[in-house]
Amino acid sequence: MQLPQIRMQSQMAQINILQTNASQEIQQPKASLSIEQPKAKVTIQTTPSKLQIDQTRAWEDMNLMHIFKRIEKYANEGIQGAHEGTARRVQQGDALMRIENKGNPISSQAVQNGFDHMKKLGIKFIPSMFAVKIDYQPSRLSIDVKVNKPIIRAEAHQPNYQFTPGNVEIGIRNYQSLKIDFENLFSQE
Template sequence: MLQPILQIRQTSALIGIDADPGSISITQPKADLSVNTTPGELTVQSYRPKLNVDQSRAWAAYHGGNMLEMNKRIYSGIQQLYLQGIARKVEQGNRMAQFFRPGNTIAEVYGTDTEPNSFPENRGPASYDNVDINIETTAPLINFRAAQVNLEVERHFPEIEFNRGKLDIYMQQYASIQFIPPEVNVQL
């Protein structure tokens, strides 16, 4: 005889999970850099050389120079000529005082004095070094200012964005137990 069998059916619970991952984005703007440069400056101030030429002694040698210098030379020359003339007359007088000596006759003493008295030189001495040249130079003024560089940096913090993901947990199927009784034949 067959024994009746009780059937038990069980279904497991199913959990459903729907997940979308989250996302993160990080951006960082570049830093702002500001560069200000003051250029260097170089100034040079130069001076022309000064040339001084003094040729007054050359002009005095050519034509006597200016009137004051020429008159001074003539005046001092006349004094010399006057003193030389007096000395010559004294010497002639001394010779005449000794007329008894041979060669001291009037004709010989005054007869040989036929050269005219010269006029004093009114020009200056001639020389190759009568022109004075003087050159004056001045050193240049040099000013230098170095260049300057100013840096300004403005930094920016990173920008972070986070988008949450989705996580849904649900019961896709509930657990169940089913008991199926055996068929009972009631025919008796």
């Protein structure tokens, strides 16, 4: 005996999902940058130094002087000698006028006028101390610097941006199905 049978065969529905990812590109171009540095202006001013050496007195001390100075010196010495001679004669005349006073003015004046005084010995060709005069004026230096600021030019560029949106496609790969079969429903006996 065969029993009646019901056979069912089913298939579930299948969904198909197709996805494309989004893409994004960002590019940042470099900024344009320009820098200029103008040169600084430097001004330097100097006044030269001065050195003056006056050795006139040293030459005069060594008796090596200019002829005009020598004439002036000897003229002064002559005038001084004339004054000293006049003073000596006045003094001796006064002494002779008072001859009645004690003393012997004639013999003392004869000795005084008859012999030269002792000359002083010494080195005459060495100049005196600090005879050379030195005057020094140092140079002066002034520096003026004018600093120029740098010239900076910067230009920023916008970024290049590309975006491709993603996509999702949903569809049915297989539809659901149900098959029902019957066997041995009607017996044949």
